[in-house]
Amino acid sequence: MIFQVKILGNNSAVPAHDRNQTSQLVQLDSQFILIDCGEATQIQLSRFDIRIGRIKTILISHLHGDHYFGLIGLISTMHLFQRTAPLQIFSPPGLEEIIRLQLNVSSTELSFPLRFSQLFHEGMNQILDENDFTISAFPLRHGISCYGFLIKEKPKPWRIRKDCLPDDILIQEIVKLKNGRDVLDDDGNVKYACSEFTLSPKPSRSFAYCSDTAFDTSILSYIQGVDLLYHEATFTSDMQDRAESTFHSTAAQAATIASMAGVGKLLLGHYSTRYKELGPLLEEARGVFAESYLSIEGETIAIKE
């Protein structure tokens, strides 16, 4: 299954240095999930040839404008393109009123159902259960209500070793093996041992998104061991006081979280406009956690099996 993250916007607060406000597109095979939607996200989607009709789910971390000002425009364009499929939006409370007010003022009756789900829970909460993956939300420390997201593949089937499969094995027997169970004969004895005819399942991959947030070790249990962690890195360490006072993180802090959580790779983003060049942020993070990378608009980060 394809599992990848495309960076649409990587700047914080305002668009600057040809960088846009926060937005990412997560693809799981044919399913597209948009995470945050800063101004001009629809322009970025078009620029990278992504058909907006494929987006079924939008996750908005919090209601600072640089994370949602592009949403009303995206919804309007979906309407003008005569979308009919429902669109599900998760966010802290307040967003539905903002969107509905703007639709009402122009007497727009959308061509598709718009479904809002409000996030206001404590701790980790599963918010979506699809065939192949789940999405959970967990609180971040950011002054206003703000959530991180964990997208996780469901456990996969055991892999059948076709090379040693008996010719007369039945379909339902293969299904049992795939589910990790032995096939028993009528007397209850093992006919085909799962351990003999299968390889263990491929690991279930996972992606966690943490933005915006101050340095906060209480999120570690939610993101432990994820393959890819996006963690905001608004500042370099010389600005750590400012990071703390504005509920943001430094690149070193993001890397510390990545290291403590034992993640596969760390993706930095949400860069302050003061950094025209991003090298210092990457350098700082790599000093703490070698597998640190910059999120760059237009780049796609595949999470490999």
Add this chain to the structure above:
Amino acid sequence: MIFQVKILGNNSAVPAHDRNQTSQLVQLDSQFILIDCGEATQIQLSRFDIRIGRIKTILISHLHGDHYFGLIGLISTMHLFQRTAPLQIFSPPGLEEIIRLQLNVSSTELSFPLRFSQLFHEGMNQILDENDFTISAFPLRHGISCYGFLIKEKPKPWRIRKDCLPDDILIQEIVKLKNGRDVLDDDGNVKYACSEFTLSPKPSRSFAYCSDTAFDTSILSYIQGVDLLYHEATFTSDMQDRAESTFHSTAAQAATIASMAGVGKLLLGHYSTRYKELGPLLEEARGVFAESYLSIEGETIAIKE
């Protein structure tokens, strides 16, 4: 005085073909007036090196999203840049509630005063009176409440002919001549005739903005003889029925209005996304009114004295 119009966005409805939603910046010397503010207007302003702090007045023609979705982002960025000067916004009713709601949800107390004036009048109404120019608004025919704008230089002083001015003329006498009055002596006789020492004032230039609107000759009296008319031209004539049903105009209709109003130049814009190439729109307009031009993003149209 500089009097010019910079095109920031020229597409209708959605961003497409590297064209943005409607926005224009009018400069009158050091005064900057933004007309309409589609999504990503702040990005366009930055792209063209325009400092947003210079904008004192924003005119929003109507509350279809492609004319105002960029406003909240622009205001937020002004706030983050710690603007202190007041910002005056004119629009039909409803915009203030939309903006305030979005500021409230993030508990944002702006660093500058935001002043809204609602447009809900009939006929032509002067809405701003500056030292050198006035702005008036007039209704357009567009399904929802929508206004056009007329920006007009105030009458200018008579031009003193320095070559024939007496050496002993007094300052206050020159002021009288500039105001078009004769200077009289103590006995009430003409001492300096205005006609002898001055040339007539330069004409007062004017710019009218008409978007969005169906073909509507009732606006002719408002825009009669303007130097530059921006009139929307969403469609070509083969789409005239669609133009009428959606309260838009064809390029030929825009040119007909320009011709009937005896304007200097016509600027077309608000192009439908169906036109990747704009040549047919220009060709059609020029068939009716020779002084027709395309509005192109980044281009500046000077209104010459």
